[in-house]
Amino acid sequence: MTRRSLVLASTPFVLALAFFANISLGPGSISPAGAIGALFHMEADSYEGAVVLYQRLPRALIAIYVGATMAVSGAVLQGLVRNPLASPSTLGMNAGATVFVVAGAYLFDFGMTAQGMAALVGALFGFFACVAIARLAGGSADPRGLALILSGALVSILFIGIANAFLLSDPARRMDFLGWVTGNINHVYGDRLYAFWWIGAAALVLLAALSRSLTLILLGHEKAASAGVRVDLVSNLAIGATVLASGSAVAICGPIGFVGLVVPHILRPLVGSNLSALLPACMVTGASVCLFADLCARAAFHPYVLHTGVLMDLLGGLVFIVIVRRFYLSGSARGLA
Template sequence: MTVGSAPVVPTAGGRGRARSKRSLRRRRLIGLGALLVLLVLAVLASIAFGTKVIPLSHVWSALVAPTGTEDDIVIRSLRVPRTVLGVLVGIALGLAGALIQGHTRNPLADPGLLGVNMGAAFFVVVGIYVFGVTTLFGYVWFAFAGAMVASVAVFLLGSAGGRGGPTPVSLALAGAALSFLLSGLVSAIILIDTDTLDAYRFWNVGSLAGRDTAVAGQVVWFIVIGVLIALATAPALNTLSLGEDVARSLGQSVRRTRVLGIVAITLLAGGATAACGPIGFVGLVVPHVVRAFTGPDYRWLLPASGLLGAVLLLTADVVGRLVARPGELQVGIVLALIGAPFFIALVRRRKLVTI
């Protein structure tokens, strides 16, 4: 090495930082790529497999060159809409879960925390009992209205008496209190009236079955707007994860972020529940799995949670169609049966992160 022309050597720290920054980025890109591949596979499986066995060649021809055979009709008017709805609802539930955990900084929070599920259930029961609604199409609006009313009520209750908007704890308490109240009312109505009970219990098991394109069409815009708001608030959630005081001293309007977050959660979880009935577990578990490769950065965590939510919901739906032939198991039940042991294993393998 000639003296006097020593090359500029980057500091070890700088070089190391650049290198491991790249590796973190690569890990996240590989993770997102893997989720996309899994989603494509889940979509294909959801179209190809069902209670009726259809050869793959028929599946293909039904998609590209339908001729009106029975198989074509099953594929095009049942499985494809069902798959589209599954993707939409899965994304919505995964995202809503990541949002509620981020806003409450509580790793066990679930979108149901805001009272969305019980609000929807109560309005559906009222719809059945008082207005005699019996179609899935009719339930959607009652359920969505119920989800909206419940989360607004929880927000107002949680803000009452507080300074500068609701705190995560006051929200969770208000959500729990309202959920108990509504669940008592739901029980009261279905005890009085067995017809309502019969109609309600089918809604109350979350399912993708029997929903036609009209149902997806009703909720798609709520979910799309919810997704856009959610993704736009990712940087704000990052700041908020340092604590409210730090977020505010960094110049963030915590109140605005919270309001946007609650609007997004209501649109997403409310839309999903309206379309399919209450589906638990996805919103709770998906963010935990995703954090393993995204870390705590919401700009990666949110999209990845949406994708994994869709993968999980479609997979559980396909499994439910295959295990109980010639009948099928509702996706809500499959998720609970497979999901709970899986979650316990996850908790035992690595400690749940504090967020």
């Protein structure tokens, strides 16, 4: 069995382990047998059943959704942008979705459904703003897409600052979004998951259908076109799918940053750059990473519960340093510049 086959075969078992650890462990740990019994027998009248069904299961499902959509989006964006730092959090999508949701709620009193639509529009607006600034800065002459990443950082800082300004303007409503804006996987957002899960699912299906064409595009636009790939159409559809996936994830629990940056770098050396294999591996591994991160956020600082987005930002910041050193500060990277 090849290394890639071994990794692909093992990721579902890791996901199952992460899922049952998430619903079993933590403050007031529940035995695996009790957690399984609560899932399959729906004994909500018992204490263990109520905790599993109404608190831990919604959190676990949200973590799976966010991890899968963000990791797959990051893998696609890194390939299309041809930059190892590309992800929804570094290209303005998460920040755009965040500020549109907060602004819509504060200015127009958007309900849950309208907030979801605002998140999708905001993710698209954030990405377009990032691209526009990069082009104004001469990003078309940058083969590594560094201008696009710097533009994404600028857009994200601006949009998050605007979102924070809205939060400070109305202390009475601040608590409604204070946890959400930092990325808060929480069972209270289960209704949001129920309302928006199909958006990310449709985006993942579309990206899976485009995976072969996207892999050919990674080899070069001319080679892809000679193989019959409609490069512009496939690229635009893929970017649109990542916007839908990341925007829907932000609409549910706020911006969970860097899982889209980290997971593709973990898997690419193991399964290769072929997106037909990389995307399923990213989907399952991203879900596992978010499940373990959520478990750590709940249990590591007991009796306090840390927001999962804060923990992921810490992890992503460390990986961000490693990636910059490897791709931009190493001797080989300077030689290619």
